[in-house]
Amino acid sequence: MFALNILDYSPIDEGATAREALLQTTELAKSAEALGYHRFWVAEHHQVLSVAGSTPEMLMMHLAASTKKIRIGSGGVMLPHYSPYKVAENFRMLEALHPNRIDLGIGRSPSYRIVNQALNEARRKRLPYFQQVQDLQKFFTDDTDTDHRFQELIATPMAETAPEIWMLGTGGEGAEIAARQGTAFAYAHFAKPSExxxxxxxxxxxxxRPSQLLDEPKVMIAVFAVVGDTAEEAEEIAKAFDLWLLFVESDTPPPYYPSIETAKKRGFSSAELEKVKRNRHRMIIGDAGQVKAEIERIAALYKADEVTVIPNVSGAENRMKGIRLLAQEFDLPSR
Structure with missing residues (x-):
């Protein structure tokens, strides 16, 4: 059986504020812990005004302090924008304060051009991604023996435990780096659900290849899940998700996650319906039993060790209800 996790984007519901969204994420993390989920991750999105999750490390510090046992992680830190040394120090600080509870999920999403410019304006060149991953491992293991350009440099604070490193990806190159460097790998099935x-x-x-931080391969898959009391309710909730995805892909997305009522009133053009149809392949929609069955089917295909559910739906009450219904259906060991 696989472990079950949550990844939250901190969506800003229509009529709500960013602060409210972050407080809702906090409550969702507490609920996920009480319901028996294994991990709770938060995302890094820039220039997506409808979500509040821009700096996972900062939010993780708050969430780790607001919970007791659940693992807290990033899904993920976009490593090419940052110094591996500074990322290592951020996550060693988190791990020192919350030992055996911190996950560092790393990715390299290109983001918007203006975001890339703003985050890298003063940098003349970027390190190869493979090198950045090597650097993180060096700083998490306090390795001063292996030849490295910063051989004597130690990332502080030093701690007895280290965060788990997860490589996030949708393609072969990221998986190849994860395999070569001996890190866990999380596949974004919700982004590219294909054979x-x-x-x-x-x-x-x-x-x-085994590393100092991981002895054997570990696989996670991440899925969008829309769960309702009934299949009909889930379908209504999914219509707002359809509209949000269309908004995100448009040139002028509004700074909020549309409500179910807004989605009903607005409707979709024929061209939009084609996009909705394609996007529906990225989602699992239904009552808890239907969603569980599909998660189990996909997990079996990948032989996944863990499944991360992204309950990115409209309404904090729907997100909370969705993870509760799913936990009950999977009979998770509540805390």
Missing amino acids: KGIEVIENYRSGF
Whole structure:
């Protein structure tokens, strides 16, 4: 059986504020812990005005202090924008304060051009991604023996435990780096739900090399899930999700997550309906039993060790209800 996790974007519901969204994320994390979920991750999104999750490390500090046992992580830190040394210090600080509870999920999403410019304005060149991952491992293991350009440099605070490193990705290159460097790998099934993903995971497992931080391959898949009391209710909730995805892909997205009522009133054009149809392949929609069955089917295809559910739906009450219904259906060990 696989472990079940949550990844939250901190969506800003229509009529709500960013502060309210972050407080709702806090309550969702507390609920996820009480319901028996294994991990609770938060995202890094820039220039997406409808979500409040821009700096996962800062939010993680708050969430770790607001919970007691659940693992708290980033899904993920976009490593090419940052110094691996500084990222290592941020996460060693988190780990020192909350030992054996911190996950560092790393990715390299290109984001918007203006975001890339703003985050890298003073940098003349970027390190290769592979090198950045190597640097993180060096700083998390206090390795001063292996030849490295910063051989004597130690990331502080030093601690007896280290965060788990998860490479996030949708393609073969990220999985190859994860295998070569001996990190866990999280596949974004919600972004590219295709048979190629199974091949990517198989190649990761077969090419895995043990590291100081991980002995054997570990696979997570992440899915969008819309859960309702009934399949009909889930479908109504999903219509707002359809509209949000259309908004995010548009040139002038509004700074909020549309409500179910807004989605009903607005409707979709024929061109939009084609996009909705494509996006529906990225979601699991239904009552708790239907969603559980589909999660189990997908997890079996990937032979996943863990499944991370992204309950990115309109309404804090719907997000809370969705993870509760799913926890009950999976019979998670509540705390």
